[in-house]
Amino acid sequence: MENKVGNRWLVVVGAVMIQLCLGAVYIWSLFNQPLIDKYGWDPAGVVTTFSITIFVFAFFTIIAGRIQDKIGPRWVATAGGILLFIGMFLASKATTLTQLYIYYGLIGGAGIGTAYVCPLATCVKWFPDKRGLISGIAVAGFGLGGMLFKPIATHFLTIYDVSQTFMYLGLIYLVFVVLGAQLLKNPPAGYCPPGWTPPQDAGKGGSGVDFTPGQMLGTYQFYLLWVMYLFACTAGLMVIGFAKDIGTQLVGLDALIAANAVVIIALFNAAGRIVWGTLSDKIGRTTALMAMYILSALAMFYMSKVPMNYTTFLIACSAVGFCFGGFLGLFPSLVADYYGTANMGMNYGIVFMAYGTAAIVGPRIGASMPFTQAFMVAGILCVIALVLTFLVKAPQPKNA
Structure with missing residues (x-):
């Protein structure tokens, strides 16, 4: 019964906390001009950082997904939050485009990808009765992350330079991703929400089988x-x-x-x-x-x-x-x-x-x-x- 395994909605709270921070990747355009002004870098080169980050982010969902399938989501998401902070911290020290690509794009993107897949996979397991809704909520936080952090980053950029802004944003991401990760856990094997019976046809066209x-x-x-x-x-x-x-x-x-x-x-x-x-x-x-x-x-x-x-x-x-x-x-x-x-x-x-x-x-x-x-x-x-x-x-x- 659900009252014996805990409130499954707490998992959703943790998922949204994590995704709001990860979704801040969409505010990258705020950093383009400050970086160009500070270092005189090529504008196209600065913009490339975003594409690198997104590609690495997507690639690391495969690696993290494999690990979290084996050991559970909590520690994997925690590692993602720490990795994202390390990338942001190092990016605050970057003085060349190559360093920015490695620190923000590669390390930061790896942190985002490592944490991203955990809330999704976990929420879907807890809500077989509402998969569409719960997947939507789990990733809606990612979509709103840009809106939430745009004014925060804009404020930081008015009182600090872009390098310091990376540092302070990284600290915020670290705190909330790691806290959210502690709320993630897989349900017991064979878990079904109270009062819900799995449909005989495995849902809306589903196979009803676990594929490797x-x-x-x-x-x-x-x-x-x-x-x-x-x-x-x-x-x-x-x-x-x-x-x-x-x-x-x-x-x-x-x-x-x-x-x-x-x-x-x-x-x-x-x-x-x-x-x-x-x-x-x-x-x-x-x-x-x-x-x-x-x-x-x-x-x-x-x-x-x-x-x-x-x-x-x-x-x-x-x-x-x-x-x-x-x-x-x-x-x-x-x-x-x-x-x-x-x-x-x-x-x-x-x-x-x-x-x-x-x-x-x-x-x-x-x-x-x-x-x-x-x-x-x-x-x-x-x-x-x-x-x-x-x-x-x-x-x-x-x-x-």
Whole structure:
């Protein structure tokens, strides 16, 4: 019974504490100009730090996922918080771009990836009755992290230089990630919430079987899911990475006004993770995915072909952020449905590499051609992903 194993919602509290800090990675753009002003570094080189961080973050979810599947989430998440602090501390001492890449990008990104997968894998195990909702809540904190830490970092930058800001932010991350990690623990084997009976069909199209990472890689569904995730995140990260520039260059807005899109995207990003996750529990993951790809494609085609004003620009950005958050909230549930929860940490870590790849592909597409053309490419990718959803079915174990 739940009253004998503790309150499962405490795990959610710990998950949100961790994810709020990890999601602060999205405030990197605040550091670009201060670093350029202080060291005279190449602007493109400074911006590259963000792509390195996201890629390393995604890669380390695989390693951390494997470890937390074996020893549990608490110590792995704790290690992630410590690693993130070390990266931030060393970044505060960096005097070359190479050092920044290693300290913030490699070490800091490794810390984020190490801690990130633990709340997701743990929450999904505690809430088999609400997988979509709980995955959404667990990752909504990551989406809100940028909003929470933007004013904090901005305040630090007004009274300290950028190096000191890295130090103080690192200390905050250390405290709250480590505290949140202490609330993470796996449920007892075979745990079921009181009053809930596992459905005979293993849920919304689920397989009802725990796959090892090797078995997952042996299914065609994995490769379809990976490509679908890649295309979804490519479109979202393209707009997120260039939201301010799109507003100034394409819509003709003042830089300060265009920056409002960053806040709007963050809000709808967080909301989408919860709303789409909850909706997918009711209508099924595939149906929810189809709706998100359609909305994403329409937003991209609209931004590509229709002249925008301030209002329509924000509406389009809202739609993109809403769906982007939904994809990040829904795919963990989909992986759990298809491949079980026993190896959820590593299995989702492998799928999540699609996000890390998109962090490189999306901005590259946005930077290599006019925004209108880039949006058209992203819209086409969303249409292709929509078609792939018709081909995805729950995998069946070979010995079934």
